[in-house]
Amino acid sequence: MLSDALKKTIRQTHQHIADNLEGYHPRTSQNYLVAEIAKTLAGEYHKSQRICVIEAGTGTGKSLAYCLSALPLALAKKKKLIISTATVALQEQLIEKELPFFKEHSGLDFKFDLVKGRQRYVCVQKLNAALNEDMVQVSMLPTLSSPLSDMEQKCLRDLQSAYQNKKWQGDRDSWADTIPDKVWNIIACDKHACQRQMKSHHLCPFHLARQKMAQMDVLVINHALLLADLELGGGKILPELDESFYVIDEAHHLPHITRDFSSAAATIKGTIDWLDKLLKFSGKMANVIVSQKAIGQNFKLNDAANDANKDLRVVRDILDKADFNYNDDDTFRFEHGVVPESLTDKAKDISDATLDALRALSKMHDALTLDVSDGDVKPYLADPLLTESGLYINRLEQLNKLWFSYASKGESTPHARWIKRLEYKHHHDHLLCDCPIEVGYYLKDKLWQECAGAVLCSATLSAMGTFDHFSKESGLRNEPGVKYIKANSPFDYPNQATLHLPVTEKDPTDKTFSDYLASILPTYLNKEAANLVLFASYWQMDHVVKILRANHWKILVQGEQSRDSLLKAHKSHIDSGKGSVLFGTQSLSEGLDLPGHYLENLIITKIPFAVPTSPIEEAQAEFVQSKGGNPFLSITVPDAAKKLVQSCGRLLRKESDSGRITVLDRRLVTKRYGKAMLDTLPPFKRQID
Template sequence: MLSDALKKTIRHIHQQVADNLGDYKPRKGQNYLVAEIAKTLSGEYHKTQRICVMEAGTGTGKSLAYCLGALPYTFSKNKKLVISTATVALQEQLIEKELPFFAKHSGLDFKFDLVKGRNRYICSQKLAMALETSPEQLEFIPLSTAPLSDMEKKCLEQLQTAYQKNQWAGDRDSWADTIPDAVWNLIASDKHSCQRQLSGHQHCPFHQSRNRLNQMDVLVVNHSLLLADLDLGGGTILPEPDNCVYVIDEAHHLPQITRDFSSASGTIKGTIEWLEKLLKFNQKLANAISSQRAIGLNFKLADAINDANSLLKKVRDFLSETPFEFNDDNVYRFKDGELPSVLSALSKDLNDASLLILKHLRKMHDALTQDLSDGDVKAHVAEPILSETGVYLQRVENFNKLWFNLTHSSQSTPHARWIKQLEYKNNHDHLLADCPIEVGFYLKDKLWNECAGAVLCSATLTALGNFDHFSYESGLAGEDGVKYLKVPSPFDYPSQGVIHIPKMDSEPTDKDFTANLIRCLPDFIKKNEGNLILFSSYWQMGEVAKGLRAKGFSLLIQGEASRESLLSLHKSKVDGGNGSILMGTQGLSEGLDLPGNYLTNLIITKLPFAVPTSPVEEAQAEYVQKRGGNAFLSITVPDASKKLVQSCGRLLRKERDSGRIVILDRRLISKRYGKAMLDSLPPFKRQIDY
C-alpha cells in the first residue's frame, strides 16, 4: 500500500521538479501516470504481481512520470531501478538530460550510470598487443577476416596512444570517429580472456565500469543486455531481479528483441572448417599449459571435435542429397518446425558432442588462466592463446545453442526452423536456423515472476485499440494484477492537423499502383515545406523516386546517405526556406523527431502490412491457422495498425506543431478491418474524399 509519507514525498519532488522546468505545464495525463505507477509498485492492486503497462502518447512526459512514480518507492525499499530501452538515442537522452536534471532538482540523492555490454569496451591487454610485430604474439589474428589496412593500422595506433595518455576511456561509443569493425574485433573485451582475476586485466575499462555498478542506484541498459543477464539466471551482469524495479521503455520492441536473442543459426561446411582449425589449435593450447591440470583433456577435446565433425558431415550429406523445394530466396522452411527424423537424430547427437567440446575447452582455458595467474606461464605467451581460445569458446557456445534448440520439440513451444542454401567457396553450403515463435513464456519465467516490480511503457503498445496483442506477445496475458493504462497525448489533434484520404485510381494490391503513385504524388507534395513520404518497400520507393526525379523533384532518399546526413540536409533545406522532400521506409517511421517546420506534410503511401515471406512470419501464420485462428486478422492487421500509429506519430512532436497526413491507401475505408485501423489513429480532423 502506498503510504501517506510516500505520497507526500512524491508530491514534494514533483513540485520541486516543476518549479525548475522552464516550460512546465501541469498535465493531467502525466499526474495520472505518476499516481498509478506508484500504486502498482507499492502493491495496492496486487500484492505480488506489481506490473503496469502504460501507453503514453507523444508529449505526455512519460520519462518524468516513471521517475516520479518509481524512484521514491524503489529507494524507500532499498531496491535498484533498471531502465531498459531499445535505442541508443533514448539512452543518451536519459543519461545526458533527464536523469541529471531529476537528480539535481528532485532532492533525491542517487547515482546513475549507463551499463553497456562487454563488447563495447576494449581489453587493455589486447590493445597493447595488437600492434606487436612478434609473430608468436599475433597467432590469433588469422581468426579475423583479413589483415589490417594502413588506415586501420593508423586508427589502432591512435586508439593506443589516446588510451595510454588517459585521453580516451576505452569504450567504443566515446571515441569521436568510427572505429572499423576489423580494428575493434582485435581489441574488444571478451568474457573468456579478459577476466578480472588476472592481474593484467583488473584495470581494463570493462571491469572498471562494472566496479562502479554496485555504487549506482539507477542503471540504464538496453533490452539486449537485460536479456543477456536474464539468460545467465539474473544477477550476473545486473543486480538480482528480485532486488530490482524495472522500467521497460520502448517496450513494444521487447518481444521481437527477445525472439532475436533466443534464435540460433550456423552453417554446416563453415562450422566443419573452423572445427578443423580448433583441432590444430588444441595442441598449441595443451603445450602452453604448464600444470598437470590439462593432462588428457586435449585428447578428450580432440575426440569430441572429431565426433562433431563426423556428425556434421552426415548433416552436410543429408542436406545436399535431399531434394528440398527452395523458394526464390533459397530458403526451405520445415513445416510446423518438425525436422526430418534423420536430422532430428543427428541434432541430439550434435547437442551432446558440442557440449563435450565446450566442457573440455573450458577446462583447458581455465587451466591456462590459472597458470597465468600463478605466474607459471608468461603473459606474452598466454595472452594471445587465451584470446584465441575465447574466440573459439564463443563459437562453440553458439554452435551448441543451435543444436540444443533443434533438439527441443516444437509442439509445446513452437519454433520456426529452416535451411538456406548459400554460395561457399565456389560451392554450396547450408545455413540451418532456429527461432522461437512465442517468447512470452520466457519473459514470464525469467522476468515477470522474478522482479520486484515493472513498468512497461511506450507511445504504441495497443493495436486496434486494446493491449491484447502486446500482452500475449510479452507473456502478460491472463496474469492477475497487471495494470493497463492508456493516456492520450495532450496535443489538440483536431486543431493541429488533418488526416486526408484522397480518391485513388487503384489500391496497393493492384499492379498499376506504383505507376499511380508516380502520377499522383506531385499533387500532394508541398515543395516549400518539410515533407516526409513513407513507403512499405525499398523497391517501390526506388521506382517512385526514379519517376519523381524524372519530373524534376529533388529528393532525399533513405539509403543514399547516412540517416544523420539526410536529416541534417533536410533541416538545412527547410531552414533556408526551400522546403525538402524526405523519402523512407519503416526505418524512418519510428524514432524520427522532426518538430516544427521540419515536418508539416506527411504522406503514407501504403498501409504497413508485413508480407509473411520470412520463415519466422510464415511459421507464425502457420501456427495460428493450425489452432483455428486467422493469421491475417490476429497478427498482420494488429502489427500494421501499430506501425501506422507510429508513422502518424511523426507529424506532431511538440504542442505547437501542426500539419497534415495524407494516406494514399483506400483500404482504410474499403475493407472491414480498415475502420478499426482508422479509429486507432490519433483524433486528427478527418478529410475523406468519396
C-alpha cells in the same frame, strides 16, 4: 503500500521539477501515470506481481513520469532502478539531458550511469599486446584474415596513447573518430579472455565500469544487455532481479529482440572446417597449460570434436541428396518446425558431442586462466590463446544451441526451422537456422516472475483498441495483477492536424499502383513546406523517386546518405526558407523527431502491412492456422495498426505543432479491418472524400 512519507516525497519531487522546468504546466495524463506507476511498484494492485503496461501518447512526458514515481520508490525501498531502451537516441536523451536535470532539480540524492555490454570496451591488455612486436602474433586470431594496414596500425597507436594519457576512457562510443571493425575485434573486451581475477586485466575499463555500477542507483541499459543478463540466469551482469525495479521503455521492441536473441544458426561445411582448426588449436593450448588435467581435457575435446565432425559429414551428405523444394531465395522451411527423422537422429548425437567439447574446452580455458593468476604462465603467452579459445567457446555454445533444438521432439514451444542453401565460387554449403515463434514464456519465467517490479511503456503497445497482441507476445497474458494503462496525449488533435483520405483510382494491391502513386503524389506535396512521404517498401519508393526526379522534383531519399546527414539537409532546406521533400520507408516512421516547421505535410502511401516472406513469419502464420486462427487478422493487422499509429505520430511532436496527414490507401474506409485501424488513430480532424 505507499506510505504517507513516500507520497509526500513524490509530491515534493514533482513540485521541485515543476518549479525548474521551463514551460512546464500540469498535465492530467502525466499526473495519472505518476500515481499509477507508484501504486503498482508499491504493491497496491498485487502483492508480488508489480507490473504495469503503459501506452503513453506523444507529449505525455512518460520518461519524466517514471522518474518522478519509480525513482523515489526505488531509493526508499533500497532497490536499483534499471531503465532499458531499444535505441541509442533514447539512452543519450536520458543520460545527457533528463537524468542530469532530474538530479539537479528534484531534491533527490542519487547516482546514475550508462551500462554497456563488455564488447563496447577496450581490453587494455589486448591493446598493448596488439602493439607489442615481441608477442605472439595476433594474426593467429581466426578473426584476423590479413595483416593490419598502416592506417589501422596508426589507429591502434592513437588509441593506446589516448588511453595512457587519460584522454580516452576506453569505450568505443566515446572515441571521436570511427574505429574500424577489424581493429576493434582485436582489442575488444570479451568474457573469456578479459577476466577481472587476472592481474593483467583487473584495471580494464569494463571491470572498472562494473565496479562503478555497484555504487549507482539508476542504470540505463539497452534491451540486448538485459537479455544477455537473463540468458546467464539474471543478476550476473546487472544487479539481482529481485533487488531491481525495471522500466522497459520502447517496450514494443522487446518481444522481437528477445526472439532474435533466442535464435541459433550454423553452417555444415563451415562448421566442419573450424572444428578441424579447433583440434589443432587445442593441442597448442594444452602445451601452454601447466596443469596436468589439461592433457585429459584435451583428449576429451579431441574425441568430442571428431565425433561431431563425423556426424556433420553424414548430415552434409543427407542434405546434398535431399529433394527439398527450395524457394527463389534458396530457402527451405520445415513445416511446423518438424525435422525429418534422419536429421533428428544425428542432431541428438551432434548436440551431445558439442556439449562434451564445450565442457572440455571451458575447463582448459579456466585452467589457463588460473595459471596466469598464479603466475605460472606469462600473460603475453596466455592472452592470445584465451582470446581464441573464447571465440571457439562462443561458437560451440551456438552450435550446441542449434542442434539441441533440432533434436527436440514434442516441444511445447513452437519453433521455426529452415535451411538456406549457400552457393560459393568453388563449393556450396547449407545454413541451418532455428528460432522460437513465441518468446512470451521466456520473458515470463526469466524476468516478470523474478523482478521486484516492472513498468513497460511505449507510445504504441495496443493494437485495434486492446493490449491483447502485446500481452501475448511479451508473456503477460493472463498474468495476475498486471495493470494496463492508456495515457492520452495532451495534444488538441482536431485543431492541430487534419487526416485526409482522398479518393484514389487504384488500390495498393493493383500491379499499376506504383505508377499511379508517382502520378498523384505531386498533387499532395507542398513545395514551400516540409514534406515526409512514407513508403511500405524500398522498391516502390525507388520506383516513384525515378519517375519524379525525371520530372525535376528534388527529393531527399533514405538510403542515399546517412540518416543524420539526410535530416541535416532537410532541416537546412527549411531553415533557409525553402521547402523540402523527404522520402523514407517504415524505419523512418519511428524515432524520427521533426518538430514544428520541420514537418507539416505527412503522406503515407499505403497501410504498412508486413509481407510474411521470412521463414519466421511464415511459421508464425502456420502456427496460428494450426490452432484454428486467422493469421492475417491476429498478426498482420495488429502489427500494421501499430505501425500506422507510429507513422502518424511523426507529424505532431509538440503542443504547438500543426499540419496535415494524407493516407493514399482507401482500404482504411472500404475494409472492415481498415475502419478498425482508423478508430485506433488519434482523433485528428477527418477529411474523407
